[in-house]
Amino acid sequence: MNLPKNVRIVEVGPRDGLQNERNPLPTAVKIEFVNALTRAGFRDIEVSSFVRADKIPQLADASEVFAKIERRPGVRYWALVPNEKGFEAAQSAGVGHIAVFTAATDGFSKANVGVGMEESIQRLSPVLSRARAAGLPVRGYVSTVFGCPYEGKVDPQAGPRVARRLLDMGCEEISLGDTIGVAVPADIHRVLDQTAAAQIPFAQIALHLHDTRGTALANVLAGLERGIAIFDSSAGGLGGCPFAPGATGNLATEDLLYFLQGMGIETGISFDETARASAGIASLLGHPLPSRARAAWASTQNSAVRW
C-alpha cells in the first residue's frame, strides 16, 4: 500500500465538538482540555469560534479561552470566524490562525448562515483580505460536499468549485466536509477526481469526515490512497451538526489515531494522552463519548494485553 508516511490531524473537538454539545462546559474545563490536547502532541487545534453568543452560547467564552490556554511554540491554535466582526474579536484575543466556512449547497448555507452559497462566499471576502493584510493563515471549511440534509446527493464538482474559489481568495488549506456522514469511499474518489480537475493540489486538501453511518475510517483509507494527508477529527467523537437532522458524530480522534498507528503512519500524537484529554470532559456531557477505540481502550485499561 502506497500511503502517506505522515498525517497531520486537525483536532476540532474544542470548537466543532463542543459547539454541538447540549451542555455548555465551564471555561476552565475547556482551557484544560486544550492544554491536554497540546500535551498530547497535536500541532493544529481548533480552539473556539468568535460567533454571536446568542447563536452559539457554548462558545461565548472564546476570548477568555484564548487568553488562558498555554500556547506551545509550533502549535497552531485556530479560531473560526463567520464575518468581520468575528475577525476583529479574534484579533483582539490574539488569535493567530483563522478558519472560515461556507457550504457546497444553497440549502445548507441558508439554514446555517441565512444566505445562499454565493452570498456566503462573498461575505468571507473582507475577512480573507484582512487576514491576508495581517499575515494570518486562513483555513477554509466547505460543508455538505458529499451530501446535504436539505438537497440530498451533491454534485461532486460543487465542493471542489467552492474550494477553488476559497483558495483563490487566499485560504491556504481547504477542509472538505462530509457534514452528515453519508460518504462512502467511491464518493471520496469522485470528489477528489473533481478536486484534481479544479487544479487543486491535494497537499492543500483536508478531509473532515463524520462517522454517522460507520464509514469514516473507510473514507480515510480512500483519502490516504489518493495521497490526502490532512484529516480533521474530534477528541472522543465530540459533537455533530446542529443544523443537520440525524447527524451525529465527528470522526473520533482516538479512532483515527488507532487506525493510523496500526497502519504505521506517523502523527506525533499520543493515543493515551488524547483519550485522557477527553476523559476530563466526558463526565460533564451527559452522554457517553461516541469514540469506539476510546471505549475499547477504557475497557482494556486493566487487562493483561494492551492494544
Add this chain to the structure above:
Amino acid sequence: MNLPKNVRIVEVGPRDGLQNERNPLPTAVKIEFVNALTRAGFRDIEVSSFVRADKIPQLADASEVFAKIERRPGVRYWALVPNEKGFEAAQSAGVGHIAVFTAATDGFSKANVGVGMEESIQRLSPVLSRARAAGLPVRGYVSTVFGCPYEGKVDPQAGPRVARRLLDMGCEEISLGDTIGVAVPADIHRVLDQTAAAQIPFAQIALHLHDTRGTALANVLAGLERGIAIFDSSAGGLGGCPFAPGATGNLATEDLLYFLQGMGIETGISFDETARASAGIASLLGHPLPSRARAAWASTQNSAVRW
C-alpha cells in the same frame, strides 16, 4: 476501483449476535427475526447453535427455532455445532448447513472451549466426517486471526494455517475472524497475503469483522480491494464476544449494507427490511443497537431527504 460487483453477506445476528446478548429473547421473537431476515433477502443466515444449554442458555431453543422458521428455497440456514453431540442434535432438527469453529491462538481456544488449538481442530474431525457423509456443507470459523485478548498480536500465518487444515478436512468456506476488533487494513493485507501463500482461493474466504474500534468498514474495503466477496455481519450490530474482554460489536449489517450500496455493489438485500427486522428485537435487549447506519436511518425516517 476494481472491486467485486456482488457480495454475499452471511447474517450472523440470530446466532453470534443473540448468543452474546445478556437478555435471552422469547423463541417466537427469534423465529420472527429469522423470518424477517429471510424476507429482507439474505441467502445465508446463521440461525442458532447446538451447544450445551447450561453454557449458552440464550440459544437453548435451537431445535424449536429450526422447526418453526419459514425456510425459503435457496436460502441457507446455518447452525453452529461444537462437537458430534451438537451435530446429532442439528441433524435431528433438520439443519442442512453446518458451521464449526476453532481459533488461531491457544489462549483463546482454551478460554473458549477448554482445550488448545490443536485438540480443538482434532475434535472437529468426526463432525466434518459425518457432515461429509451426510452431504452437508460445512463452514469453518477461525477466531482471533488478527489479535487475541490473551496473547496479543497474532502471527498473520496462524489463521491461514488453520484455515488450510479446515479446508483439507472438508470445509467449503472459511470465515477469518477479527474477534476483538483490532485489525486495520494493513493487517487484512498481511493475513490475505498469507492466505494466498497457503494456496487458499479467496473465493473460499469470508471476513468476519468486529467494529470494536471503528475499523470494520475500512477493513471491508481492504478485503474488497483484494477480491474478498463474502462478509459476515450482524443485524443491528447485535452481539460481541463474551470471552473477549472489551469486545463489543460485530460489524452491523446495516452499516455494511449502506456501505456496499453506496459503492454500487449488489447484495440482493434490502436495507430498510433489515433495519425493520432488527427493530423487532431492539426493544427487548435493554440497550440501543450499536449500528450507526441504522440509527441514522431511524432518525431520518421522517425527514424530507432520505439516504
